[in-house]
Amino acid sequence: MTRLAWHHVFATLLFAGSAYMMEDATTACLMWQGDGCESITDETLCVHSRDGMAHDFFGSVRLGKACGWHKRGICERVDEWMRKREDPGDYKVATCKDGETINTTIAAVQPPASTETHSTPGARAHMPWGAVKLQPMDGGSNRACRGVTQGQTGFVSRQYNLWTAQTLDDCKALCTGPCTGIEFQASKKYCETWFGDILFSTKSDGFECYVKENIDQASKLAMIRPQDDSCLREEIRGCGALQDRYSCLSSKDGSDTTDIYGLKVKGEPCIWCGGTACRTGSANKCEPFDFLMRGMGKEHGFDSFTAVGSFETPTCEAGKSTVFDEAAQMVFGNVDCLKKQAEGCGAIKDRSTCLSSVDGRQFPGLKVENQPCVWCGGAPCNTDNDNLCEPYGFALNDKSGAFHTYFSAACEAGQPVEESISTAMARQGSVKVVNCGLPNPTWLGVSKNCGFCKVQVADQAAESYLSCNAYCQAQGGLQCAKAFKGFMSSCDVGPEITCDAAFEKNSYPVCECSPATVKDNGPNVMMATHLPRPAEEKLACLDVVAEGCGSLKDQLKCLSSKDGSVADYRGLKIAGEPCVWCGGGSCSDNDENVLCAAYDFLANGQGLAFTSRQAITVMDVAHCKEPRTSFGNVDCLNRVSEGCGSLQDKDTCLASVDGSPYKQLAGLKVEGQPCVWCGGGPCSEHGNLCEPHEFVVHGVGHAFNTGTSIYTTAACEAGKPVQHEMPSSMANYGANVAVDCGIPNPIWYKVGKVCGFCKVQVAKMALPVYKNCTGYCKAQGLTCSKAFKGYLHSCDVESPLGCDEAFGTETAPLCQCSPALIKAIYTAFGWPNSSVLH
Incomplete structure (x- = not known):
């Protein structure tokens, strides 16, 4: 092939390779082929196509490169035949003529994504997976898809393949198997099939954006979504307008807003958020179900579902509205002595009548009839009316528990009596959802929810369960962790008692149960086996991160640290x-932005704090590595305060020691280590050309994954820097050499090193064999004269050593042997006479 021909090929490749970055005239009319040029079996389709596959199996970019038809009857990318150095004349290359557009091409050739041509020659040859069920993302229309951040288009990280599709349905049909969604632009017949x-x-x-239906999320929401909402009234102002609990929990959204960018609103049952704001960005205490449950993190939703642990969901029972946590709440005891008020408790204006009555109304959708009336201390019971007396449920609505001025009607010995609301709540309790791991269980007899796995037990429940051991056991077989005496209607605790201590009358016990045991489940046992927790002594060197491991986004910082945030979770x-x-990916589905996590949380939290975690094979745990002094004298080297990693030239690197302000990096000793030059290339994927000795020699697979084997390290000899390759086989294993003696x-x-007349450094591997310099010199047929402690790779002397003194942990001893006694040899055999000498 001539040089001119190759220049033509290169120019064609250059333009084709940049087609996806800008609509070049030579490729703008070509159809995108998401399965790659090589999947095309028809010549006509091949010479009207460009490669739409993001990258090949080796990670090479291929998107946008024109296809070419070879005379052998195959379709290939232009860079393929350039790489093979084949004759360009054997190829017919896809290109555009002046004025041609994608519509011109489609008029002549059916696109590979056309629903009418899937079985025709040259069309998409196979669809090995079933089609994916898609739903609009934030409404779908006029929306462009984005990845794991709002700014990730997916182009740079190659998250999608490109196709030409005439219709939205054609584009959707191409989303199969691992496809996660599509983006479609009708004007350009442009279709992205995403895999990220x-x-x-x-x-x-x-643009239009559709995503794969989240079946896992849908199944979870189906478990808590009201199964029957027929009794709920339509609130024309929308759920957000409702400010009290019972109005909210007896309603569904009847506003004119059908949805907010795909999040359903109209017709959705209303959710009560415990009297506080349901979410960030709004003060609403009541919101429609689908909007609240699926809106977190969406651009047109909200950042955080703040009431995730305290929301309540309505349902209908026997044609009336109930609440999940009220199934056993309205236990009022005997109310037979009370007078039924047909007009309802709200019509009563005096205390005496109020506290001798029950509500006689059959309030549509609400469980009101036969509830005892409550006197609200002479002030309005709620903010939405002036009623001084309300049925029990209405009066408690939107209150946090300070009911010392509220009194309820009750009967005792056949006569009406007054009972404080706080006393009634403490006595009767309710069924509540308690945050105690995954899934959050429903607990019985709760007077007050006091935090994670912790409640105040109602008086009636205390009479039944007798101790915190028995109470926790009744909540799904849990074990008691702690028990306390408490105060009425309060989470404040008094003296701690044993879990099996019998409840005393009016002790208002607070029980803290242990969450369901998950440490022994298969995934947690597997992690503890394959990635065990380091011993405490291996953690001493690690830096404490007050913000917690989850705040770290860098591998080296993560593997240099231990958590210093909250005690437990x-x-x-x-x-x-x-x-x-976690290998650069999300540690668990608890928070997809967390790349680094505390060990116990990650090792034992599956099924308790999260449902799935990252693969163990890519994880690594921070720990201190015992520094191994396998380098020589460094006294003459310059101390670099910015660290070895800051040095860019060989001579400076090999005349320096690390003087960084931190002692360790990923558990490896850094400070005081001689710098190592990595042959002019990066020492690891972190990109530095020079690194501390311990980091380079012992960090592979922990502090970094890839490295070079061409190492040179700094050392001192005779007070000056010297360079030597490492590991030095001679210093480690020794050699048989002639020594001037x-x-x-x-x-x-x-x-290991010849250091002068009858003097050598003994190789490391020989130390256990010879034991001391006497033994070493004897092996050379000589006697020991002097012995010294030395420095690896150097003849410099650190201190004297006795000839018979064991080498021990000394790694670089110098032995000086006495030369052979030649005079004694001649004396034994006779001194030669002058004739012999001449």
Whole structure:
């Protein structure tokens, strides 16, 4: 092939390769082929197509490159035949003529994504998976898809393949198997089939975004969604207008707003958020179900569902509205002595009549009839009317528990009596959803919810269960963790008691139960086995991160740290736990933005704090590695306060030691380590050309994943910096070399470095063999003269050592042997006479 021909090929490739970045005239009319050029079997389709596959199996970019038809009857990308150095004349290359557009091409050739041509030659050859069920993202219309952040278009990270599709349905049909969603632009017949997560969308005229239906989320919501809402009244102002509990929990949204960018509103049952704001960005205490349950994190939704642990959902029972946590709440005892007020408690204006009556109304949708009337201390019971007396449920609505001025009607010995509301609540209790791991169980006999797995037990329940052991056991077989005496209608605790201590009368007990045991489940046992927690002594060097491991986004910082935030979470230890790096991905589905997490949370939290976690094979846990002094004298080297990693040239690197302000990095000793030069290339994927000795030698697979083997390290000899390759096989294993030690020069064994007349550094691997310098010199047929402690790779002397003194942990001893006694040899055999010498 001529040089001119290759220049033509290169120019064609260059333009084709940039087609997806800008609509070049040579490729703008070509159809996108999301399965790649090689999947096309028809010549006509091939020479009208460009590659729409994001990248190949090796990660090489291929998107936008024109297809070419080879005379052998195959379709390939232009860079493929350039790589093979084949003759361009054997290819017919896809290109555009002046004035041609995508519509011109479609008029002549059916697109590969057409629903009419899936079985025709040259069309998409196969669909190995079933079609994915899609739903509009934030309404779908005029929305462009975005990935795991609102700014991730998916282009740079290659999250999608590109197709040409004539209609939205054609584009949807291409979303199969692992496809997570599609983006379609009708004007350009442009279709993206995504394989990365689509968590956001943004406003973009002319685009449509659809995502795979979240079946897991849908099944979870179906469990708490009201099964029967026929008794709920329509609130024409919308759920958000309702300010009290009973109005909210007897209603569904009847406003004119059908949906908010795909989040259903009209017809949705209203959710009560415990008297506080349901979400960020709004003060509404009541919201429609679908909007509240699926709106978190959406651009047109809200950032946080703040009432996630305190919301209540309505349902209907026997044609009347009830609440999940009120199934056993309205236990008023005997009310037979009370007079029924046909007009309802709200019509009563005096205390005496109020506290001798029950409500006689059959209020549509509400469980009101036969509830005892409550006197609200002479002030209005609620903010939406002036009623001084209300039925029990109405009066308690939207109140947090300070009922010392509220009194309820009751009967005792056949006569009306007054009872404070706080006393009634403490006595009767209710059925409540208590936050105690996944799933959150429903607990019985709760007077007050006091936090994670912790409640005040109602008086009636205390009479039944007798102790916190028995009470926790009744809540799904849980174990008691702690028990306290308490105060009426309060989460304040008095003296701690044992879990099996019998409840005393009027002790208002507070029981804290242990969450369901999940440490012994398969996934948690597997993590503890394959990634065990380091011993405490291996954590001493780690930096304490006050914001917690979850705040760290960098591998080295994560593997240099332990958590210093909260003591525990849902019974899982947090503070003091070593951080775990999750390979650069989300550690669990508890929070997809957390890349680093506390060990106990991650190792034992599946089924308690989250439902799934990252693969164990990509995780690593922070720990201290024992520094191994395998380098020489560094006294002459310059101390670099910015650290070895800041150095960019070999000579400076190999004349320096690390003087960083931090002692360790990913548990590896840094401070005081000689710098290592990595042959001019990066020492690891972190990109530094120079790194501390311990980090380079012992950090692979922990502090970094890839590295070089061309290492040179700094050391000192005779007070000056010297360079040597590492690991030095001679220093470690030794060599048999000639040593100047008289005539003739003998061959000495296991020499690490020759240091002068009859003097050597003994190789590391020989130390256990010879034990001391006496033994070493004897092996060379000599006797020991002097012995010294030294420095690896150096003849410098650190301190004297006795000839018979064991090498022990000394790694670089110097042995000086006495030369052979030649005079003694000649004396034994006779001194030669002058004739012999001449």
